[in-house]
Amino acid sequence: EEDPIRSVCAGGLKIVILSRGNLHFVAASSVPHESEAFLQLQLEYINHQLLSMLTSAVQATLARKPGTDIRSLLGCDAPLRAVALQAEEDLSFCVDSIPTLCLNDSLRVEVQRVLGSREARVSTCLCSALCCRRSLLGLVQMKRADTRLWASDLNLALNFVVSQKIGVRGEETWTPLCLPRFRADVNVQVYIGILDAKANIYLLMISHDNSPDTFDQLRASRRAIQNALRRDNMLRQLSRSVSHNTQATAYYSYCKESSALHFFYKRHAVSP
Structure with missing residues:
Protein backbone atom coordinates (compact mmCIF):
# COMPACT_ATOMS: atom_id res chain seq x y z
CA GLU A 1 0.00 0.00 0.00
CA ASP A 90 18.35 0.07 28.53
CA LEU A 91 18.79 3.56 27.11
CA SER A 92 21.57 2.34 24.82
CA PHE A 93 18.91 0.89 22.52
CA CYS A 94 17.30 4.31 22.14
CA VAL A 95 20.51 6.17 21.33
CA ASP A 96 22.17 3.43 19.25
CA SER A 97 25.08 2.90 21.62
CA ILE A 98 26.65 0.02 23.52
CA PRO A 99 26.13 -0.35 27.29
CA THR A 100 29.49 0.07 28.98
CA LEU A 101 30.64 -0.98 32.42
CA CYS A 102 32.28 1.76 34.48
CA LEU A 103 35.98 1.08 35.02
CA ASN A 104 38.98 2.90 36.36
CA ASP A 105 40.58 4.89 33.53
CA SER A 106 43.97 3.22 33.82
CA LEU A 107 42.39 -0.24 33.88
CA ARG A 108 40.40 0.54 30.74
CA VAL A 109 43.54 1.71 28.96
CA GLU A 110 45.35 -1.50 29.88
CA VAL A 111 42.44 -3.64 28.71
CA GLN A 112 42.49 -1.82 25.38
CA ARG A 113 46.23 -2.35 25.11
CA VAL A 114 45.84 -6.10 25.60
CA LEU A 115 42.97 -6.39 23.11
CA GLY A 116 44.94 -4.46 20.50
CA SER A 117 48.27 -6.20 21.08
CA ARG A 118 50.05 -7.92 18.22
CA GLU A 119 49.65 -11.32 19.89
CA ALA A 120 45.86 -10.89 19.99
CA ARG A 121 45.33 -9.82 16.39
CA VAL A 122 43.63 -12.03 13.82
CA SER A 123 43.49 -10.78 10.23
CA THR A 124 39.91 -11.94 9.62
CA CYS A 125 38.55 -10.64 12.93
CA LEU A 126 36.17 -7.70 12.52
CA CYS A 127 36.20 -6.88 16.22
CA SER A 128 37.24 -8.16 19.63
CA ALA A 129 35.10 -7.18 22.59
CA LEU A 130 35.67 -7.92 26.25
CA CYS A 131 32.24 -8.09 27.86
CA CYS A 132 30.38 -8.69 31.08
CA ARG A 133 26.85 -9.89 30.39
CA ARG A 134 25.45 -7.20 28.05
CA SER A 135 28.01 -4.55 29.02
CA LEU A 136 31.26 -3.66 27.32
CA LEU A 137 34.62 -3.63 29.07
CA GLY A 138 36.80 -3.04 26.02
CA LEU A 139 36.54 -3.06 22.24
CA VAL A 140 38.87 -2.93 19.25
CA GLN A 141 37.86 -2.94 15.60
CA MET A 142 39.50 -2.74 12.20
CA LYS A 143 40.32 0.74 10.92
CA ARG A 144 38.62 0.26 7.55
CA ALA A 145 35.24 2.00 7.50
CA ASP A 146 33.55 -0.79 5.54
CA THR A 147 34.44 -3.37 8.20
CA ARG A 148 33.43 -1.39 11.28
CA LEU A 149 30.33 -2.67 13.03
CA TRP A 150 27.25 -0.72 14.07
CA ALA A 151 26.49 -0.40 17.77
CA SER A 152 23.06 -1.94 17.17
CA ASP A 153 24.65 -5.04 15.62
CA LEU A 154 26.94 -5.45 18.62
CA ASN A 155 23.93 -5.05 20.91
CA LEU A 156 22.19 -7.85 19.01
CA ALA A 157 25.25 -10.07 19.37
CA LEU A 158 25.49 -9.39 23.11
CA ASN A 159 21.77 -10.03 23.53
CA PHE A 160 22.07 -13.31 21.61
CA VAL A 161 24.96 -14.51 23.77
CA VAL A 162 23.27 -13.66 27.07
CA SER A 163 19.73 -14.80 26.19
CA GLN A 164 20.95 -18.13 24.83
CA LYS A 165 23.06 -18.67 27.98
CA ILE A 166 25.98 -19.58 25.77
CA GLY A 167 28.43 -19.19 28.63
CA VAL A 168 27.04 -22.21 30.46
CA ARG A 169 27.79 -24.54 27.56
CA GLY A 170 31.53 -24.60 28.05
CA GLU A 171 34.72 -22.60 27.87
CA GLU A 172 34.25 -21.57 24.24
CA THR A 173 31.58 -21.52 21.54
CA TRP A 174 31.64 -20.91 17.78
CA THR A 175 28.30 -19.94 16.25
CA PRO A 176 26.98 -18.28 13.07
CA LEU A 177 25.10 -15.01 13.43
CA CYS A 178 23.87 -12.37 11.00
CA LEU A 179 24.58 -8.69 11.68
CA PRO A 180 21.79 -6.98 9.70
CA ARG A 181 23.31 -3.51 9.42
CA PHE A 182 26.67 -4.97 8.42
CA ARG A 183 25.31 -7.52 5.92
CA ALA A 184 21.78 -8.84 6.18
CA ASP A 185 22.20 -11.64 3.64
CA VAL A 186 25.03 -13.66 5.20
CA ASN A 187 26.23 -14.92 8.56
CA VAL A 188 29.45 -13.98 10.25
CA GLN A 189 31.09 -16.31 12.76
CA VAL A 190 31.00 -15.37 16.43
CA TYR A 191 33.56 -16.83 18.82
CA ILE A 192 32.74 -16.62 22.54
CA GLY A 193 35.47 -17.50 25.01
CA ILE A 194 34.72 -17.50 28.74
CA LEU A 195 37.43 -15.78 30.79
CA ASP A 196 35.74 -15.69 34.21
CA ALA A 197 32.52 -17.70 34.49
CA LYS A 198 31.72 -16.50 38.01
CA ALA A 199 31.94 -12.82 37.03
CA ASN A 200 30.31 -13.45 33.62
CA ILE A 201 33.31 -12.00 31.79
CA TYR A 202 33.84 -13.28 28.28
CA LEU A 203 35.59 -12.43 25.04
CA LEU A 204 33.45 -11.97 21.94
CA MET A 205 35.24 -12.07 18.59
CA ILE A 206 33.51 -11.69 15.23
CA SER A 207 35.05 -12.98 12.01
CA HIS A 208 33.88 -12.98 8.40
CA ASP A 209 35.70 -16.29 7.80
CA ASN A 210 34.19 -19.59 8.98
CA SER A 211 37.15 -21.84 8.21
CA PRO A 212 38.59 -24.18 10.89
CA ASP A 213 41.88 -22.28 10.66
CA THR A 214 40.12 -19.09 11.74
CA PHE A 215 38.64 -20.86 14.76
CA ASP A 216 42.12 -21.98 15.79
CA GLN A 217 43.46 -18.45 15.33
CA LEU A 218 40.67 -16.94 17.44
CA ARG A 219 41.24 -19.56 20.12
CA ALA A 220 44.94 -18.69 20.19
CA SER A 221 44.04 -14.99 20.39
CA ARG A 222 41.70 -15.64 23.30
CA ARG A 223 44.40 -17.54 25.16
CA ALA A 224 46.90 -14.72 24.57
CA ILE A 225 44.41 -12.15 25.89
CA GLN A 226 43.46 -14.29 28.87
CA ASN A 227 47.09 -14.94 29.80
CA ALA A 228 47.94 -11.23 29.56
CA LEU A 229 44.96 -10.24 31.72
CA ARG A 230 45.90 -12.82 34.34
CA ARG A 231 49.60 -12.03 34.26
CA ASP A 232 49.01 -8.34 34.92
CA ASN A 233 46.29 -9.04 37.52
CA MET A 234 43.73 -7.24 35.35
CA LEU A 235 41.23 -10.10 35.28
CA ARG A 236 40.96 -9.98 39.06
CA GLN A 237 40.50 -6.21 38.97
CA LEU A 238 37.79 -6.58 36.33
CA SER A 239 36.00 -9.20 38.41
CA ARG A 240 36.11 -6.86 41.41
CA SER A 241 34.69 -4.00 39.34
CA VAL A 242 31.90 -6.23 38.09
CA SER A 243 30.95 -7.22 41.63
CA HIS A 244 30.67 -3.54 42.61
CA ASN A 245 28.49 -2.42 39.72
CA THR A 246 27.17 -4.58 36.94
CA GLN A 247 26.19 -1.79 34.56
CA ALA A 248 27.07 1.82 33.94
CA THR A 249 23.42 2.67 34.46
CA ALA A 250 23.75 1.62 38.11
CA TYR A 251 25.44 4.96 38.68
CA TYR A 252 22.25 6.80 37.82
CA SER A 253 21.07 6.10 41.36
CA TYR A 254 23.68 8.59 42.56
CA CYS A 255 22.25 11.38 40.43
CA LYS A 256 19.88 14.01 41.68
CA GLU A 257 16.68 14.65 39.79
CA SER A 258 18.10 17.82 38.26
CA SER A 259 21.27 16.20 36.94
CA ALA A 260 22.46 13.12 35.10
CA LEU A 261 25.66 11.22 34.54
CA HIS A 262 26.63 10.18 31.05
CA PHE A 263 29.27 7.56 30.33
CA PHE A 264 30.70 7.37 26.86
CA TYR A 265 33.10 4.95 25.31
CA LYS A 266 35.86 5.97 22.92
CA ARG A 267 36.54 3.23 20.40
CA HIS A 268 40.08 2.25 19.51
CA ALA A 269 40.72 0.84 16.05
CA VAL A 270 43.64 -1.39 15.13
CA SER A 271 44.94 -2.60 11.83
CA PRO A 272 44.55 -6.31 11.04
Missing part, protein backbone atom coordinates in the same frame (compact mmCIF):
# COMPACT_ATOMS: atom_id res chain seq x y z
CA GLU A 2 1.12 3.56 -0.67
CA ASP A 3 -0.03 4.86 2.71
CA PRO A 4 -0.12 1.94 5.17
CA ILE A 5 -1.48 2.28 8.69
CA ARG A 6 1.44 2.72 11.08
CA SER A 7 -0.34 3.32 14.37
CA VAL A 8 -3.76 3.31 16.00
CA CYS A 9 -4.86 4.89 19.29
CA ALA A 10 -7.81 3.36 21.11
CA GLY A 11 -8.41 5.13 24.39
CA GLY A 12 -5.23 4.68 26.40
CA LEU A 13 -3.91 1.93 24.12
CA LYS A 14 -1.32 2.58 21.42
CA ILE A 15 -0.99 0.04 18.61
CA VAL A 16 2.04 0.40 16.34
CA ILE A 17 2.65 -1.56 13.14
CA LEU A 18 6.00 -2.05 11.41
CA SER A 19 6.24 -3.74 8.01
CA ARG A 20 9.52 -4.91 6.53
CA GLY A 21 8.93 -6.78 3.30
CA ASN A 22 6.97 -9.93 4.10
CA LEU A 23 7.44 -9.48 7.84
CA HIS A 24 4.89 -7.53 9.87
CA PHE A 25 5.34 -6.61 13.54
CA VAL A 26 2.74 -5.23 15.95
CA ALA A 27 3.25 -3.62 19.37
CA ALA A 28 0.46 -2.66 21.77
CA SER A 29 1.14 -0.51 24.82
CA SER A 30 -0.91 1.27 27.47
CA VAL A 31 2.15 2.88 29.11
CA PRO A 32 1.70 6.68 28.81
CA HIS A 33 5.37 7.59 28.29
CA GLU A 34 5.95 5.06 25.49
CA SER A 35 5.65 7.05 22.29
CA GLU A 36 4.92 5.76 18.82
CA ALA A 37 8.56 6.38 17.86
CA PHE A 38 9.79 4.34 20.83
CA LEU A 39 7.52 1.41 19.99
CA GLN A 40 8.65 1.60 16.36
CA LEU A 41 12.25 1.40 17.57
CA GLN A 42 11.47 -1.67 19.67
CA LEU A 43 9.88 -3.38 16.68
CA GLU A 44 12.87 -2.49 14.51
CA TYR A 45 15.18 -4.13 17.03
CA ILE A 46 13.00 -7.24 17.07
CA ASN A 47 13.13 -7.29 13.26
CA HIS A 48 16.93 -7.05 13.34
CA GLN A 49 17.20 -9.75 16.00
CA LEU A 50 15.03 -11.99 13.84
CA LEU A 51 17.28 -11.33 10.84
CA SER A 52 20.33 -12.03 12.99
CA MET A 53 19.05 -15.58 13.41
CA LEU A 54 17.58 -16.20 9.94
CA THR A 55 19.28 -13.62 7.65
CA SER A 56 17.30 -11.77 4.99
CA ALA A 57 16.70 -15.14 3.28
CA VAL A 58 13.57 -15.40 5.42
CA GLN A 59 11.98 -12.84 3.08
CA ALA A 60 12.38 -15.17 0.10
CA THR A 61 11.00 -18.06 2.15
CA LEU A 62 7.88 -16.09 3.05
CA ALA A 63 7.47 -14.89 -0.54
CA ARG A 64 7.40 -18.52 -1.74
CA LYS A 65 5.31 -19.83 1.16
CA PRO A 66 3.40 -17.01 2.90
CA GLY A 67 1.93 -19.44 5.42
CA THR A 68 5.32 -20.51 6.78
CA ASP A 69 5.50 -20.59 10.58
CA ILE A 70 8.89 -19.01 11.22
CA ARG A 71 8.90 -20.30 14.80
CA SER A 72 10.03 -23.63 13.39
CA LEU A 73 12.93 -21.86 11.67
CA LEU A 74 13.97 -19.96 14.79
CA GLY A 75 14.17 -22.96 17.07
CA CYS A 76 14.24 -20.65 20.10
CA ASP A 77 12.61 -17.25 20.60
CA ALA A 78 14.60 -16.31 23.72
CA PRO A 79 16.65 -13.60 21.91
CA LEU A 80 13.46 -11.96 20.59
CA ARG A 81 11.87 -11.88 24.04
CA ALA A 82 15.09 -10.61 25.59
CA VAL A 83 15.60 -7.79 23.09
CA ALA A 84 12.02 -6.56 23.65
CA LEU A 85 12.56 -6.43 27.42
CA GLN A 86 16.03 -4.93 27.10
CA ALA A 87 14.81 -2.13 24.85
CA GLU A 88 12.47 -1.03 27.64
CA GLU A 89 15.18 -1.02 30.31
Whole structure:
Protein backbone atom coordinates (compact mmCIF):
# COMPACT_ATOMS: atom_id res chain seq x y z
CA GLU A 1 0.00 0.00 0.00
CA GLU A 2 1.12 3.56 -0.67
CA ASP A 3 -0.03 4.86 2.71
CA PRO A 4 -0.12 1.94 5.17
CA ILE A 5 -1.48 2.28 8.69
CA ARG A 6 1.44 2.72 11.08
CA SER A 7 -0.34 3.32 14.37
CA VAL A 8 -3.76 3.31 16.00
CA CYS A 9 -4.86 4.89 19.29
CA ALA A 10 -7.81 3.36 21.11
CA GLY A 11 -8.41 5.13 24.39
CA GLY A 12 -5.23 4.68 26.40
CA LEU A 13 -3.91 1.93 24.12
CA LYS A 14 -1.32 2.58 21.42
CA ILE A 15 -0.99 0.04 18.61
CA VAL A 16 2.04 0.40 16.34
CA ILE A 17 2.65 -1.56 13.14
CA LEU A 18 6.00 -2.05 11.41
CA SER A 19 6.24 -3.74 8.01
CA ARG A 20 9.52 -4.91 6.53
CA GLY A 21 8.93 -6.78 3.30
CA ASN A 22 6.97 -9.93 4.10
CA LEU A 23 7.44 -9.48 7.84
CA HIS A 24 4.89 -7.53 9.87
CA PHE A 25 5.34 -6.61 13.54
CA VAL A 26 2.74 -5.23 15.95
CA ALA A 27 3.25 -3.62 19.37
CA ALA A 28 0.46 -2.66 21.77
CA SER A 29 1.14 -0.51 24.82
CA SER A 30 -0.91 1.27 27.47
CA VAL A 31 2.15 2.88 29.11
CA PRO A 32 1.70 6.68 28.81
CA HIS A 33 5.37 7.59 28.29
CA GLU A 34 5.95 5.06 25.49
CA SER A 35 5.65 7.05 22.29
CA GLU A 36 4.92 5.76 18.82
CA ALA A 37 8.56 6.38 17.86
CA PHE A 38 9.79 4.34 20.83
CA LEU A 39 7.52 1.41 19.99
CA GLN A 40 8.65 1.60 16.36
CA LEU A 41 12.25 1.40 17.57
CA GLN A 42 11.47 -1.67 19.67
CA LEU A 43 9.88 -3.38 16.68
CA GLU A 44 12.87 -2.49 14.51
CA TYR A 45 15.18 -4.13 17.03
CA ILE A 46 13.00 -7.24 17.07
CA ASN A 47 13.13 -7.29 13.26
CA HIS A 48 16.93 -7.05 13.34
CA GLN A 49 17.20 -9.75 16.00
CA LEU A 50 15.03 -11.99 13.84
CA LEU A 51 17.28 -11.33 10.84
CA SER A 52 20.33 -12.03 12.99
CA MET A 53 19.05 -15.58 13.41
CA LEU A 54 17.58 -16.20 9.94
CA THR A 55 19.28 -13.62 7.65
CA SER A 56 17.30 -11.77 4.99
CA ALA A 57 16.70 -15.14 3.28
CA VAL A 58 13.57 -15.40 5.42
CA GLN A 59 11.98 -12.84 3.08
CA ALA A 60 12.38 -15.17 0.10
CA THR A 61 11.00 -18.06 2.15
CA LEU A 62 7.88 -16.09 3.05
CA ALA A 63 7.47 -14.89 -0.54
CA ARG A 64 7.40 -18.52 -1.74
CA LYS A 65 5.31 -19.83 1.16
CA PRO A 66 3.40 -17.01 2.90
CA GLY A 67 1.93 -19.44 5.42
CA THR A 68 5.32 -20.51 6.78
CA ASP A 69 5.50 -20.59 10.58
CA ILE A 70 8.89 -19.01 11.22
CA ARG A 71 8.90 -20.30 14.80
CA SER A 72 10.03 -23.63 13.39
CA LEU A 73 12.93 -21.86 11.67
CA LEU A 74 13.97 -19.96 14.79
CA GLY A 75 14.17 -22.96 17.07
CA CYS A 76 14.24 -20.65 20.10
CA ASP A 77 12.61 -17.25 20.60
CA ALA A 78 14.60 -16.31 23.72
CA PRO A 79 16.65 -13.60 21.91
CA LEU A 80 13.46 -11.96 20.59
CA ARG A 81 11.87 -11.88 24.04
CA ALA A 82 15.09 -10.61 25.59
CA VAL A 83 15.60 -7.79 23.09
CA ALA A 84 12.02 -6.56 23.65
CA LEU A 85 12.56 -6.43 27.42
CA GLN A 86 16.03 -4.93 27.10
CA ALA A 87 14.81 -2.13 24.85
CA GLU A 88 12.47 -1.03 27.64
CA GLU A 89 15.18 -1.02 30.31
CA ASP A 90 18.35 0.07 28.53
CA LEU A 91 18.79 3.56 27.11
CA SER A 92 21.57 2.34 24.82
CA PHE A 93 18.91 0.89 22.52
CA CYS A 94 17.30 4.31 22.14
CA VAL A 95 20.51 6.17 21.33
CA ASP A 96 22.17 3.43 19.25
CA SER A 97 25.08 2.90 21.62
CA ILE A 98 26.65 0.02 23.52
CA PRO A 99 26.13 -0.35 27.29
CA THR A 100 29.49 0.07 28.98
CA LEU A 101 30.64 -0.98 32.42
CA CYS A 102 32.28 1.76 34.48
CA LEU A 103 35.98 1.08 35.02
CA ASN A 104 38.98 2.90 36.36
CA ASP A 105 40.58 4.89 33.53
CA SER A 106 43.97 3.22 33.82
CA LEU A 107 42.39 -0.24 33.88
CA ARG A 108 40.40 0.54 30.74
CA VAL A 109 43.54 1.71 28.96
CA GLU A 110 45.35 -1.50 29.88
CA VAL A 111 42.44 -3.64 28.71
CA GLN A 112 42.49 -1.82 25.38
CA ARG A 113 46.23 -2.35 25.11
CA VAL A 114 45.84 -6.10 25.60
CA LEU A 115 42.97 -6.39 23.11
CA GLY A 116 44.94 -4.46 20.50
CA SER A 117 48.27 -6.20 21.08
CA ARG A 118 50.05 -7.92 18.22
CA GLU A 119 49.65 -11.32 19.89
CA ALA A 120 45.86 -10.89 19.99
CA ARG A 121 45.33 -9.82 16.39
CA VAL A 122 43.63 -12.03 13.82
CA SER A 123 43.49 -10.78 10.23
CA THR A 124 39.91 -11.94 9.62
CA CYS A 125 38.55 -10.64 12.93
CA LEU A 126 36.17 -7.70 12.52
CA CYS A 127 36.20 -6.88 16.22
CA SER A 128 37.24 -8.16 19.63
CA ALA A 129 35.10 -7.18 22.59
CA LEU A 130 35.67 -7.92 26.25
CA CYS A 131 32.24 -8.09 27.86
CA CYS A 132 30.38 -8.69 31.08
CA ARG A 133 26.85 -9.89 30.39
CA ARG A 134 25.45 -7.20 28.05
CA SER A 135 28.01 -4.55 29.02
CA LEU A 136 31.26 -3.66 27.32
CA LEU A 137 34.62 -3.63 29.07
CA GLY A 138 36.80 -3.04 26.02
CA LEU A 139 36.54 -3.06 22.24
CA VAL A 140 38.87 -2.93 19.25
CA GLN A 141 37.86 -2.94 15.60
CA MET A 142 39.50 -2.74 12.20
CA LYS A 143 40.32 0.74 10.92
CA ARG A 144 38.62 0.26 7.55
CA ALA A 145 35.24 2.00 7.50
CA ASP A 146 33.55 -0.79 5.54
CA THR A 147 34.44 -3.37 8.20
CA ARG A 148 33.43 -1.39 11.28
CA LEU A 149 30.33 -2.67 13.03
CA TRP A 150 27.25 -0.72 14.07
CA ALA A 151 26.49 -0.40 17.77
CA SER A 152 23.06 -1.94 17.17
CA ASP A 153 24.65 -5.04 15.62
CA LEU A 154 26.94 -5.45 18.62
CA ASN A 155 23.93 -5.05 20.91
CA LEU A 156 22.19 -7.85 19.01
CA ALA A 157 25.25 -10.07 19.37
CA LEU A 158 25.49 -9.39 23.11
CA ASN A 159 21.77 -10.03 23.53
CA PHE A 160 22.07 -13.31 21.61
CA VAL A 161 24.96 -14.51 23.77
CA VAL A 162 23.27 -13.66 27.07
CA SER A 163 19.73 -14.80 26.19
CA GLN A 164 20.95 -18.13 24.83
CA LYS A 165 23.06 -18.67 27.98
CA ILE A 166 25.98 -19.58 25.77
CA GLY A 167 28.43 -19.19 28.63
CA VAL A 168 27.04 -22.21 30.46
CA ARG A 169 27.79 -24.54 27.56
CA GLY A 170 31.53 -24.60 28.05
CA GLU A 171 34.72 -22.60 27.87
CA GLU A 172 34.25 -21.57 24.24
CA THR A 173 31.58 -21.52 21.54
CA TRP A 174 31.64 -20.91 17.78
CA THR A 175 28.30 -19.94 16.25
CA PRO A 176 26.98 -18.28 13.07
CA LEU A 177 25.10 -15.01 13.43
CA CYS A 178 23.87 -12.37 11.00
CA LEU A 179 24.58 -8.69 11.68
CA PRO A 180 21.79 -6.98 9.70
CA ARG A 181 23.31 -3.51 9.42
CA PHE A 182 26.67 -4.97 8.42
CA ARG A 183 25.31 -7.52 5.92
CA ALA A 184 21.78 -8.84 6.18
CA ASP A 185 22.20 -11.64 3.64
CA VAL A 186 25.03 -13.66 5.20
CA ASN A 187 26.23 -14.92 8.56
CA VAL A 188 29.45 -13.98 10.25
CA GLN A 189 31.09 -16.31 12.76
CA VAL A 190 31.00 -15.37 16.43
CA TYR A 191 33.56 -16.83 18.82
CA ILE A 192 32.74 -16.62 22.54
CA GLY A 193 35.47 -17.50 25.01
CA ILE A 194 34.72 -17.50 28.74
CA LEU A 195 37.43 -15.78 30.79
CA ASP A 196 35.74 -15.69 34.21
CA ALA A 197 32.52 -17.70 34.49
CA LYS A 198 31.72 -16.50 38.01
CA ALA A 199 31.94 -12.82 37.03
CA ASN A 200 30.31 -13.45 33.62
CA ILE A 201 33.31 -12.00 31.79
CA TYR A 202 33.84 -13.28 28.28
CA LEU A 203 35.59 -12.43 25.04
CA LEU A 204 33.45 -11.97 21.94
CA MET A 205 35.24 -12.07 18.59
CA ILE A 206 33.51 -11.69 15.23
CA SER A 207 35.05 -12.98 12.01
CA HIS A 208 33.88 -12.98 8.40
CA ASP A 209 35.70 -16.29 7.80
CA ASN A 210 34.19 -19.59 8.98
CA SER A 211 37.15 -21.84 8.21
CA PRO A 212 38.59 -24.18 10.89
CA ASP A 213 41.88 -22.28 10.66
CA THR A 214 40.12 -19.09 11.74
CA PHE A 215 38.64 -20.86 14.76
CA ASP A 216 42.12 -21.98 15.79
CA GLN A 217 43.46 -18.45 15.33
CA LEU A 218 40.67 -16.94 17.44
CA ARG A 219 41.24 -19.56 20.12
CA ALA A 220 44.94 -18.69 20.19
CA SER A 221 44.04 -14.99 20.39
CA ARG A 222 41.70 -15.64 23.30
CA ARG A 223 44.40 -17.54 25.16
CA ALA A 224 46.90 -14.72 24.57
CA ILE A 225 44.41 -12.15 25.89
CA GLN A 226 43.46 -14.29 28.87
CA ASN A 227 47.09 -14.94 29.80
CA ALA A 228 47.94 -11.23 29.56
CA LEU A 229 44.96 -10.24 31.72
CA ARG A 230 45.90 -12.82 34.34
CA ARG A 231 49.60 -12.03 34.26
CA ASP A 232 49.01 -8.34 34.92
CA ASN A 233 46.29 -9.04 37.52
CA MET A 234 43.73 -7.24 35.35
CA LEU A 235 41.23 -10.10 35.28
CA ARG A 236 40.96 -9.98 39.06
CA GLN A 237 40.50 -6.21 38.97
CA LEU A 238 37.79 -6.58 36.33
CA SER A 239 36.00 -9.20 38.41
CA ARG A 240 36.11 -6.86 41.41
CA SER A 241 34.69 -4.00 39.34
CA VAL A 242 31.90 -6.23 38.09
CA SER A 243 30.95 -7.22 41.63
CA HIS A 244 30.67 -3.54 42.61
CA ASN A 245 28.49 -2.42 39.72
CA THR A 246 27.17 -4.58 36.94
CA GLN A 247 26.19 -1.79 34.56
CA ALA A 248 27.07 1.82 33.94
CA THR A 249 23.42 2.67 34.46
CA ALA A 250 23.75 1.62 38.11
CA TYR A 251 25.44 4.96 38.68
CA TYR A 252 22.25 6.80 37.82
CA SER A 253 21.07 6.10 41.36
CA TYR A 254 23.68 8.59 42.56
CA CYS A 255 22.25 11.38 40.43
CA LYS A 256 19.88 14.01 41.68
CA GLU A 257 16.68 14.65 39.79
CA SER A 258 18.10 17.82 38.26
CA SER A 259 21.27 16.20 36.94
CA ALA A 260 22.46 13.12 35.10
CA LEU A 261 25.66 11.22 34.54
CA HIS A 262 26.63 10.18 31.05
CA PHE A 263 29.27 7.56 30.33
CA PHE A 264 30.70 7.37 26.86
CA TYR A 265 33.10 4.95 25.31
CA LYS A 266 35.86 5.97 22.92
CA ARG A 267 36.54 3.23 20.40
CA HIS A 268 40.08 2.25 19.51
CA ALA A 269 40.72 0.84 16.05
CA VAL A 270 43.64 -1.39 15.13
CA SER A 271 44.94 -2.60 11.83
CA PRO A 272 44.55 -6.31 11.04
